[in-house]
Amino acid sequence: MGKTMAEKIISEAFGQNVTKGEIVVVDVDLAFVNDASGPLAVEKMKAAGNGQLKVFDKEKVVVFIDHAAPSCHRELSNTHKVLRNMANATGAKMHDIDQGVCHQVAIEKYTKPGDIVAGADSHTCTGGALGAFSTGMGATDVGIAIMLGQTWLRVPDSIKVNVTGQLQKGVYAKDLILHIIGIIGADGANYKAIEFVGETIDSLDMDSRFTLSNMVVEAGAKVGLVPSDKITKDYLKKQGREFDWKEVKPDPEADYETVINVDASLIEPTISMPHTVDNVKPLKDCNGVKVNQVFVGSCTNGRLSDLKIVSSILKGKQINKSIRLIVSPASKEVMEEAINQGYITEIIKSGGTIFSPSCGPCFGAHGGILGDEEVCLSTQNRNFKGRMGNPEAFIYLGSPATAAATALAGEITDPREVL
Amino acid sequence: MIIKGKTWKFGDNISTDFIVPGRYFHLRSNLPELTKHVLEDADPNFAKNVKPGDIVVGGKNFGIGSSREQAPTIIKMSGTSAVVAKNFARIFFRNAINIGLPIVICDTDSIESGDELQIDLTEGVVHNLTKNMKIPTQPLPDVMVKILKDGGLIEHVKKHDGFAL
Numbered sequence: 001m002g003k004t005m006a007e008k009i010i011s012e013a014f015g016q017n018v019t020k021g022e023i024v025v026v027d028v029d030l031a032f033v034n035d036a037s038g039p040l041a042v043e044k045m046k047a048a049g050n051g052q053l054k055v056f057d058k059e060k061v062v063v064f065i066d067h068a069a070p071s072c073h074r075e076l077s078n079t080h081k082v083l084r085n086m087a088n089a090t091g092a093k094m095h096d097i098d099q100g101v102c103h104q105v106a107i108e109k110y111t112k113p114g115d116i117v118a119g120a121d122s123h124t125c126t127g128g129a130l131g132a133f134s135t136g137m138g139a140t141d142v143g144i145a146i147m148l149g150q151t152w153l154r155v156p157d158s159i160k161v162n163v164t165g166q167l168q169k170g171v172y173a174k175d176l177i178l179h180i181i182g183i184i185g186a187d188g189a190n191y192k193a194i195e196f197v198g199e200t201i202d203s204l205d206m207d208s209r210f211t212l213s214n215m216v217v218e219a220g221a222k223v224g225l226v227p228s229d230k231i232t233k234d235y236l237k238k239q240g241r242e243f244d245w246k247e248v249k250p251d252p253e254a255d256y257e258t259v260i261n262v263d264a265s266l267i268e269p270t271i272s273m274p275h276t277v278d279n280v281k282p283l284k285d286c287n288g289v290k291v292n293q294v295f296v297g298s299c300t301n302g303r304l305s306d307l308k309i310v311s312s313i314l315k316g317k318q319i320n321k322s323i324r325l326i327v328s329p330a331s332k333e334v335m336e337e338a339i340n341q342g343y344i345t346e347i348i349k350s351g352g353t354i355f356s357p358s359c360g361p362c363f364g365a366h367g368g369i370l371g372d373e374e375v376c377l378s379t380q381n382r383n384f385k386g387r388m389g390n391p392e393a394f395i396y397l398g399s400p401a402t403a404a405a406t407a408l409a410g411e412i413t414d415p416r417e418v419l
Numbered sequence: 420m421i422i423k424g425k426t427w428k429f430g431d432n433i434s435t436d437f438i439v440p441g442r443y444f445h446l447r448s449n450l451p452e453l454t455k456h457v458l459e460d461a462d463p464n465f466a467k468n469v470k471p472g473d474i475v476v477g478g479k480n481f482g483i484g485s486s487r488e489q490a491p492t493i494i495k496m497s498g499t500s501a502v503v504a505k506n507f508a509r510i511f512f513r514n515a516i517n518i519g520l521p522i523v524i525c526d527t528d529s530i531e532s533g534d535e536l537q538i539d540l541t542e543g544v545v546h547n548l549t550k551n552m553k554i555p556t557q558p559l560p561d562v563m564v565k566i567l568k569d570g571g572l573i574e575h576v577k578k579h580d581g582f583a584l
Contacts, residue, residue, distance in 0.1 A: 039447070122485045140573060144573075191509050364444070385460060
């Protein structure tokens with residue numbers, strides 16, 4: 001019997017062949033925290049280390065300040081000090097408020113195919129697009145991983161998502177992953193891995209693959225793996241990391257718990273309606289819903305190709321007067337390039353506001369908080385009640401193209417109308 | 420181990436945003452203050468009225484969402500003795516065990532708010548004393564039992580000088 005990608009990566013990390021269901025303790029190649037999880041992780045590390053802070057390898061431990069970046073509260077400024085002090089004391093790598101979302105910076109600078117990555121944030125699964133077993137955990141798990149360089153894993157069952165056919169004009173990876181989450185359900189992949197394969201995946205660019213992997217946690221999955229191929233290699237080369245590349249792919253005879261076949265050519269622009277991500281509908285079912293705020297950004301859709309689509313739709317036009325458009329590039333690197341390419345200028349000219357490279361309004365505590373009864377169309381990953389800071393508000397999730405079309409019209413709009 | 424208490428019943432998909440609303444982000448390092456808002460967006464009366472020993476009961480996929488370990492932490496700090504649900508989101512599940520909050524998996528459809536439960540973790544049964552019903556539980560994985568028995572992950576690695584799973 002062949003092995004899934006998850007089994008292959010964990011077998012290599014463990015040093016012997018393992019199969020689904022086994023519990024293993026493995027070395028981690030990267031462990032990171034951010035300002036949401038880090039202060040508690042530091043407390044746990046102190047508790048485990050009898051007051052001492054210790055990191056297993058200062059090159060493989062990274063601290064990010066990305067949620068409240070820059071700080072919006074005295075209390076948070078003080079927790080940021082805790083993180084800076086920890087990085088200073090241990091030599092861990094520090095990415096301060098200017099750098100962007102931890103998941104974006106991790107894929108740009110650190111995560112490698114075949115790695116085991118433990119990140120104290122649920123969207124750590126983004127790194128699966130590079131063929132890494134990159135998974136989110138809590139502060140204690142990651143605090144221990146930072147100290148010991150190890151974590152425990154259950155080798156997961158895997159769901160194979162086999163995607164064939166061409167995505168139609170106006171339909172993107174975001175629509176595809178929302179469609180897939182609609183099929184699997186919010187808990188359908190609990191404790192499992194998802195592997196994305198098939199001709200459509202083989203030809204997707206890395207930004208699109210990151211969007212797919214980023215959202216697997218919304219179906220409960222611990223990781224969303226994409227085979228590491230030439231596109232992966234080219235991406236790493238562009239990042240100055242071509243020597244980090246290696247091939248990772250599933251065996252042809254791998255044993256999957258379930259196989260889901262998706263014909264990408266049949267997918268339309270897709271929306272998650274309030275208040276769960278698996279409340280998925282074709283956009284036409286919510287066409288015309290009035291919107292107050294549009295957010296483009298987050299670890300899901302704040303990358304260069306996302307800003308390119310948005311700026312190309314907005315170019316030379318004005319957003320609807322009833323709309324607040326907030327755009328937050330996912331990282332400093334993305335922002336710099338978006339400035340160089342002129343995307344930021346087009347977005348500003350059309351009436352958009354640029355937020356610092358960070359998690360931005362996605363988590364409901366730092367800008368872009370919705371008013372009572374207000375509606376937001378967002379490119380982020382979650383639409384839970386209260387997610388954007390107000391339980392009396394409504395969040396619809398869609399692609400960056402849908403976001404731009406919606407910003408122009410003032411209501412949820414099919415991007416094919418403006419492309 | 421026996422846990423006995425009165426239940427607070429919640430629905431499916433109780434998210435970490437329900438348990439620790441994002442608007443209290445600045446309180447994440449002030450756990451006693453944050454505990455005053457536990458589960459606020461699912462039931463605003465819970466934090467004010469929960470009594471030591473009470474049991475939180477959910478439906479499907481309890482703890483869906485973020486990795487914030489404050490979620491099980493402030494449920495535990497509220498005095499809640501256990502969380503019972505049909506299934507749990509993965510990260511919440513690990514976090515709860517790591518910090519020593521007992522987690523029980525069983526069918527919760529017949530349980531209503533205010534029911535008195537007696538949970539026998541060793542025997543794997545939830546006895547609904549109010550309805551005189553016995554509900555079998557799904558056993559926790561051995562690895563989780565080991566961590567729980569040591570008093571959570573921190574105590575586990577201190578006791579064994581690393582992982583001993």
